[in-house]
Amino acid sequence: MGNRTLSLGLVLRALFLDNDAYDQLRDDDNPFMEGLFLVVIIGAITALLNLIGQLLAWAGTPSMSAIKDAVWQAFPTMQWWSQMSGNATALEQFKQYYDMGWQIFPALFGAPDPASAAANIVLWPLVAVLSWLIYGTLAHLFARMLGGAGQYGQTLGTLSLSFTPLLLRGLGFLPYFTVGAVMNTWQLICRYKAIRSAGQMSWGRAVWATLLPFLVYLVLWVVIGVVGGLGLTAAISAMQGR
Amino acid sequence: MSEWIRTLWNGALFRGPAFSGLNERRGAFLQGLLIVLVIGLLVGLPGLIGDVVAGLRPTAIEAEMEQAMAEIDQAVQQMQPFLGNVPSGELEAIIAQIKENMRFGFDIAQKVEAMPTILPKPMDRVFQAIGEWASQPFAGSGFPLGAAVLGTWLGYGIWVMLFAKLLGGRGTLAGFFGATALYAVPHTLSFFAFVPVLGGILGFLAYFWGLAIYVKGTSVSHQLSIERALLAVLLPALVALLVAVVGATGLATLIAISMSGAS
Numbered sequence: 070m071g072n073r074t075l076s077l078g079l080v081l082r083a084l085f086l087d088n089d090a091y092d093q094l095r096d097d098d099n100p101f102m103e104g105l106f107l108v109v110i111i112g113a114i115t116a117l118l119n120l121i122g123q124l125l126a127w128a129g130t131p132s133m134s135a136i137k138d139a140v141w142q143a144f145p146t147m148q149w150w151s152q153m154s155g156n157a158t159a160l161e162q163f164k165q166y167y168d169m170g171w172q173i174f175p176a177l178f179g180a181p182d183p184a185s186a187a188a189n190i191v192l193w194p195l196v197a198v199l200s201w202l203i204y205g206t207l208a209h210l211f212a213r214m215l216g217g218a219g220q221y222g223q224t225l226g227t228l229s230l231s232f233t234p235l236l237l238r239g240l241g242f243l244p245y246f247t248v249g250a251v252m253n254t255w256q257l258i259c260r261y262k263a264i265r266s267a268g269q270m271s272w273g274r275a276v277w278a279t280l281l282p283f284l285v286y287l288v289l290w291v292v293i294g295v296v297g298g299l300g301l302t303a304a305i306s307a308m309q310g311r
Numbered sequence: 312m313s314e315w316i317r318t319l320w321n322g323a324l325f326r327g328p329a330f331s332g333l334n335e336r337r338g339a340f341l342q343g344l345l346i347v348l349v350i351g352l353l354v355g356l357p358g359l360i361g362d363v364v365a366g367l368r369p370t371a372i373e374a375e376m377e378q379a380m381a382e383i384d385q386a387v388q389q390m391q392p393f394l395g396n397v398p399s400g401e402l403e404a405i406i407a408q409i410k411e412n413m414r415f416g417f418d419i420a421q422k423v424e425a426m427p428t429i430l431p432k433p434m435d436r437v438f439q440a441i442g443e444w445a446s447q448p449f450a451g452s453g454f455p456l457g458a459a460v461l462g463t464w465l466g467y468g469i470w471v472m473l474f475a476k477l478l479g480g481r482g483t484l485a486g487f488f489g490a491t492a493l494y495a496v497p498h499t500l501s502f503f504a505f506v507p508v509l510g511g512i513l514g515f516l517a518y519f520w521g522l523a524i525y526v527k528g529t530s531v532s533h534q535l536s537i538e539r540a541l542l543a544v545l546l547p548a549l550v551a552l553l554v555a556v557v558g559a560t561g562l563a564t565l566i567a568i569s570m571s572g573a574s
Contacts, residue, residue, distance in 0.1 A: 086485040087337075087338075125430075131428055136426070139422045143418060148411070240445070245446075246446050247449070250462055251451070251465055255465055272476060
């Protein structure tokens, strides 16, 4: 059993860009395991706090199905309703779109959803681990190409500290709280610090090693888009040829 | 606390030790974060109080509807000189339609308001006001460094940091973010944003004052001359503008070529 380097103090120091915090985790005897634990715990704790906020917001809001019914019952007061209600097909189609809209829009406009928030307790740690492994592997490869000296485990270990800005999501225990893009920018800065610490590189090389994985993502999305577009075109033309 | 306020005051007056003190502090980034966060929350206080008071009024929706109707009438009156060619009958029909749609929305809002909830009724509006107020400092700003918010402090800051490094700067990330956070101090003037005319003037003043402090913070943290620091601060915006202009020109050219080809 190795030494435990992780502590709340270390996590907070990494969040506030203290170099020593990154160096300390890099020099741990098993930075990968410490990193994995941290990424999972951050995902789970923030999802739990967020669930509290969602439950409070839900308890202060009337039921969505009651609101949906109230809107539907109010339609007959509108002038256009009398024209449409005479046409059974149009009315049926309108009802279908109305039901579909109520499945999509409440979530888009931030309506409280405790069920999704509860699912996030599993989902957020899972997504965080995947993102950590994929980005970490790419960043490690680029760092090595650019002369970085860190081991794979060290890169992943220090990169786990770049998930500390995700703790801001924990402020979601306040109902209707939104973090915005600040979390992503902060995480990017922490990623740079982590890669620089693990690879012990110059700032310029560390910047490249931080950004190049995103270039790979971009290329991948473009390729997926092009291949998907071509596949769709081929499928449509095959259907037309039939 | 008094030392902290003295640092903010000295920063607002461009006194060097305030910047170098923050730059060299061990927890420089945390200090900077607290400055932007506290000022961002302070500036949002009048809005929070207004929202909570409005939410606690029992006739909030009726008042909102009356205000919205009055605003429509006022807007139509103001637009009257530009609507000379529109026949008055048509204009009245359009306005009546808009008002009917709005009344429909407000009727539903009243019904929703009357629906039962698990927590006592005004809690949701109070929660919403508090949540929106607490979220404000984490947002971005429409214009670089245009408000005391973390989005622009970090988002624009990383680009300034990069250009400052390219121009020979020797600052650290934490020190740079600590020293430049003082740009938020003049934005306390935005506390009066709700005052007509004066609020706008103070906001304008706060922006340029904050920008000048930001340049000073960049200069101190990177040990750059003021001219180089100014360049590092302006270059990200200029490069973004250039990219936007080139992109728009390219797009316009493509559209023009495709249209001429089609005809």
